[in-house]
């Protein structure tokens with residue numbers, strides 16, 4: 142057999158809930174074919190099932206305790222300030238480094254949390270954490286010019302597109318239509334650039350991510366619900382388009398590269414979003430978090446730049462502020478105190494816990510760790526964690542009288558590794574993931590739940606789920622098989638094995654041996670492999686100041702000497 146070559150296609154947020162529904166109606170012939178000719182499995186994502194945790198885990202084959210990422214930003218060590226994360230925060234070895242070290246040429250496109258691009262053997266175009274078009278987001282650097290010449294409107298993620306359309310949306314009679322146009326534009330661009338890169342030069346491993354399914358499902362999950370009820374939806378529904386056009390691209394690529402093995406995966410699944418949980422308000426009213434009153438803060442507000450948190454957060458702010466309306470998603474995911482000087486907005490001397498992000502991450506205010514921590518580590522820390530977990534577990538939504546919190550994880554129950562200490566002390570899983578945390582919205586006193594549509598013109602109708610997709614087909618893989626379960630951490634070992642490469646000793650997942658044909662496994666037993674050198678993250682593409690800051694924080698975190 143010639144040297145195996147493989148395409149790993151990431152469909153951000155893709156779920157079998159939608160795929161199976163559409164396949165049953167003959168609408169995704171290529172994915173249907175892949176399932177017939179190959180293997181499928183539900184893919185368990187990270188907790189939280191969030192792209193910033195999941196993609197770095199897939200890329201390194203290790204749990205978030207290894208990279209310390211759980212949101213598009215993280216708490217700066219020794220501070221209450223939040224800072225945006227990027228691919229430079231992820232320690233190697235990564236999938237493209239392992240493949241490159243074995244002499245394989247790669248083609249990497251649009252992987253979330255992959256900026257700055259790395260010196261791979263082949264080409265690499267960074268994803269949504271790229272600061273903007275002016276940044277060096279390609280390897281080799283000259284590829285950028287070529288790409289922009291060919292796609293003059295190239296917008297990284299939705300950064301530029303959002304900027305251009307936001308205002309159109311605000312003035313648009315139909316903001317959903319404006320958003321629909323934006324998502325379709327993004328989808329077409331992603332598929333066209335992927336196509337261009339695949340053709341540009343030979344590769345052994347192509348790793349492409351289409352983010353459109355995630356973006357479309359956030360706002361247009363209700364289109365899927367209409368389909369489920371037998372109703373029709375707009376022919377240009379971004380949700381339908383995201384699946385159908387990715388399916389068509391898959392068909393083109395499979396015809397063009399008939400000898401390649403295929404893996405199609407998502408970083409998490411999707412489902413309906415029914416309610417919001419005002420976690421920060423809960424913490425404040427229940428005496429965990431002491432926000433200073435307006436009077437206490439009077440005259441102490443910092444400049445407008447900080448009151449616009451997405452500015453302080455850099456380009457990722459654009460992603461966070463996808464939702465238009467009175468309160469954007471970005472604002473909803475940011476604690477109130479980030480908008481001001483955290484020292485002034487919060488009375489930390491009376492704060493025991495604070496929340497970050499929209500997935501249920503909670504930190505305790507620990508003495509010696511936080512600048513003004515008050516909870517002594519050790520027994521008291523454990524006691525407070527238990528008390529808060531119990532308070533959350535007891536919460537009931539007055540809407541139906543049922544409990545809302547399914548489980549509160551202590552971080553060591555979920556993660557292990559060098560960055561365990563950087564992760565939230567508690568992680569709250571809300572009922573069926575159909576509830577989402579909103580930080581900066583305070584309802585009536587004592588009312589911690591609300592509906593998203595109550596306060597915005599454009600609002601999310603879908604939210605992430607833990608169960609993503611895994612599909613594999615082509616040379617080496619079994620035919621027509623369903624596996625009961627797979628884990629996101631199994632993807633990297635499985636890719637390496639399909640490429641005929643040994644594993645790497647630090648990988649936490651396993652080769653999905655049942656996904657391969659028995660004769661392939663007999664001829665190619667799993668080869669354990671040694672330990673690849675851990676790689677320090679690169680910091681290219683930042684201004685000098687940003688680079689200095691990045692080096693400093695990486696040093697603090699122990700990535701650099």
Ligand SMILES: [Zn+2]
Pocket residue numbers: 154355356359605
């Ligand atoms: Zn998402």
